[in-house]
Amino acid sequence: MASFTVNPDETVYDYIICGGGTSGLVVAARLAEDSNNSVLVLEAGQHNTLLENTQMVGGWSHNFDTEADWNITTEPSPGANGRQVKVSRGKFLGGSSGVNGTLCVRGTKQDYDDWNQPGWSGEEVFSYMKKAENFHNKKWFKADESAHGYDGMLHIEPHDLAPISNMILESMESKGLAFQPDMFTTGDNPHGCGHVLRTHYKGTRTTSADYFINQGSNLAIMTETTVDKVIFEDEGENMRAAAVKVVAKDGSSQELKARKEIIISGGAYCSPTILMRSGIGPISELESHGIECKVDVPGVGKNLIDHLIVFIFYATTKPNITNDHLLYKPGAIGEAYRQWKEEKRGPLSTFPFGAFAYARLDERLKSEPLWQNAPREEGRDPMGLTPSQPNIEFFSTECYGGPKQYATFPNGEDTHAFSLIAELFSPKSRGSVTLKSADPEDNPVVDHNYLAEELDMLVLTEACKFANEIITQGKGTADIVEGSWPRDLGHHKYTEREHWTQFVKDNATTCYHPAGTCKMGNSDDPMAVLDHELRVRGVQGLRVADTSVMPLLNQGHTQMPAYAIGEKAADLIKGTFLTLKTKDTTGI
Template sequence: MGLERFDSGHAAEVYDYIICGGGTSGCVIAGRLAEDLNAKILVLEAGPDNADLENVHMAGGWSKNFDSETDWNIVTEPMKHVDDRRVNCSRGRFLGGSSGVNGTLCIRGTRQDYDDWGLDEWSGDKMFDYMKKSETFHPKAWHKSDDSVHGTSGPLHTEPHDLAPISESVKQSLIDAGLPYHPDMFSSGESPHGCGDVPRTVHQGIRSTAADFITKSQRRENITIKTSVTVDRILFSDDSGEPTAMGVSTISQSGVKIDYQARKEVIVSAGAYCSPPILMRSGIGPKSQLEAHGIKCIVDSPGVGQNLQDHVLCFIFYEVSEPGLTNDYLAYHDNAIASTYQLYQEKKTGLLSTFPFGIFAYARLDERLADSELWRNAKREEGRDPMGLTKDQPNIEFWNTELYGGPKQFADFPVDHKHAFALCTLLFNQHSRGSVTLASADPSQNPVVDHAYMSHPLDMLLMSEACRFGNEIIMNGSGTKHIIKGSWPDNLTHHTYTKREDWEPHVRQGATTCYHASGTCAMGKDGDGNAVLDGRLRVKGVRGLRVADVSSIPRVNNGHTQMVAYGIGEGAAEMIKQDAKERRMGAGVHGLKV
């Protein structure tokens, strides 16, 4: 493989822009570029359309999309520091991508998170504006929203989540623990230490996904959507002396190989796990790795597939002594799920109309770690803690489930009229870094993913202390201490843990993904040898090619990545339009034909 040329007799379909991946960022880019009715856009998606996928539109059916053709079915390598466990990294493999299987959460993080990227194009203010642009927020009377940060005209419809009784109880315990209530803090980024409500990408009982940017009322004739088509590699010409992306080579579900030609740009938007393999199969990546798979290296870019980040997550389960606090009775008791499902089908309401996460909190852990020698002696930059965060950025996040639930391996459902919930603990800005590497040059083979969870001792320290803090909140808080019957299932004893060290085995045994994989095609400034992209998402060393999804971000935000993916899509579309305009103006000045 190497530089490939479209010959004059090639019958490839021709478009202005080809977008490789119909996930969150890709759909946003396509929808925004199509606002120019003269632009001809092709979206290539490996999975099916989502129009008839009930468990996409019904948020409560999210997990039914996994371990099937609608999931990429990526599993990590065994990870040494979490007991050599492998973790499922489920991702949406259909139009709309992971916006159709995620927790529907709109948690932007703080402006400082994006300022920390050090790229003028992606400041905190700009990112918050991009995220706002995608949104139409639907307020509720009980929720005090910050209207200055919410959009009113985007294709993504959001609304606050009505809390179950258990969430109101957890909220009170969070406040008791010194985490004051700021209703819209997860939209405004106003506090690194407090609790609040999180808007969801659900409106009138229907999940809103990125596919809505190019379907339904946003469907435009200048967008062509091809589903069940896998992108093998980018095709290049070197007529200009520098490799220039001219199109893509694909394989259909039936095995037919088809090429498509791009007049202006190719945009790769396949996510943190799948964008690096497309670049690598195209000859862009670590030279030694490419050559090991028989791929000719066009650009030796050592950062491709490196810098893999995520937010490590641990669930801590509790049994509740009183009925009606959790929503288990609507899902697991007797034949309740049948009537719950019927309610959704008839009225688009009830348990299945939303995602069963409750109240959320951010927390700083400085004071709680003051007794740790590791924390005190760790290197730190001026004004930042050992995790690289300022005092205005959170170390961790908490939230509760509103019934028993979590990853599929959590199968101890309270079917015998018992009631359980989890406090979820999430670590921000971990030091551990993983990788995405090629298993094969065959595009049908998933890449090799190693998240290397907990491989840095500070990550274990922070996560253990966070679990300890979370358990104290539940066991001591006035909203929850009188309703906790014990751990769930009852062979766990974490409600008696008092030392930080008690929690390390729980972290090793329970650490899992929060599905926030990022950073594997990172942007960076000139001179950064590990940067794959420049600040405008352009792949270094070639022309006409960008990567625009969460793989492009240098450091994962201290929030969730759904809104970041929308923001990257909005920003990418603006930059692509600006660059096209400048090319037209330049061509006009020089009398050239564009």
């Protein structure tokens, strides 16, 4: 991608984007399409071109636990046996679009209709996801061509499945999940299986940094620069975001001014902390850190939502159906790296997720007292979902690997492993993001409060039971499973809910989908941080654009909504200043 650096003498820009992650770079690039706009992006991490593992798809995990990771660990969650979970986020230009699973799972249109916000209906959000796409099909994949975009900046393509994934699809079908190839693009099937498209093309990961290709000199980038806070001018109803205080890697600080707007795009963990350090947030929280409260907005940092997943690994002795032999045999990883480096192919050119499915659990849970007796709205289940929305997602791995506790690797010669992952949608549990201190170098305190609600545990354990049935009883895989991996786990024998409950408490982890901590909402919602145009309540010239704005998580993954939020935010900002310009407002 093209690289532009900031002019050290320039301290005033039309727009300042605080955070160079998935949504932020989309906003910046779209605003910079007008050559009359000067746009500055502030990114705490390095430039992505310095990090090979943001381009090599299979190198994603090598960014974790390094300077390229925010290195945030949650507070203990009592519902998960008091465990703390590492919630890694990309800390470089492109942010988590450079370390995610590359998955394009939009969710359903009802997910966005449920936000109940003007301009954010399912039809509208899907249209923005489509706008972001540049879809490249393959001969074998039956795409719903009308659902895709073909001239966006985000290159996507189908994933060529390993044999184990085709076997799992066969098992899913045999257990009642009908096959629909492109269902995760159309979002019209809550109970079926199919393929998921990926954000890579010709062996290379595509990220939001690709939006900067062909950008001109009106777009500037400051990397290794941490946003401390927003600085305001005037008071009361006329208070306006005027500048940003930043801290460089050497500890020096400076103020950068914005003529038009400041857009915070630090993600669900960092956007609320920037607001709080700026004096916008719950007054008691701010005062406890010696921060003057400019606007008392109690919802800042609240409503933290995430999707939980559980890896369920299985062993097989059948050779060459997983990709273990391409990674774990002696010398295999060196050859895999050579293949990617020289030919942009091989197991490191793609992410090792395989088959996918959505499932409704109404029938499976209908006899459970907790499910029967839980309150529900008319036409919705106890999780708040309509029949058009899935309760869970299943997706498989084509080799062994996952969170750090999965460290017993097969040898890739006579032992092989794969997993089916169960993902909980529409969790009832909510967490929070708070400040550790007023120091911008301190990471936030993240409390996800995982599995605090009984219904979350009920649905996730049922999902694990169903997943296990798919693998151990399904037509494509029943005959090739040799038990659990690691072999002492024994989960393939679990039948009772209490067994799966303990397994979930011990193994549930994040799907890296944090959202909701700066949610948009209606004027009568005291916990809403933003209005439907992403404007921060109580102040002018300040917006937030990232997954923190989502009032509810979609029943999918958050990559595509993050791109849609960036695209939509840019249009909202352009519309504001087009209107002002038409009215001949001075100073714009």
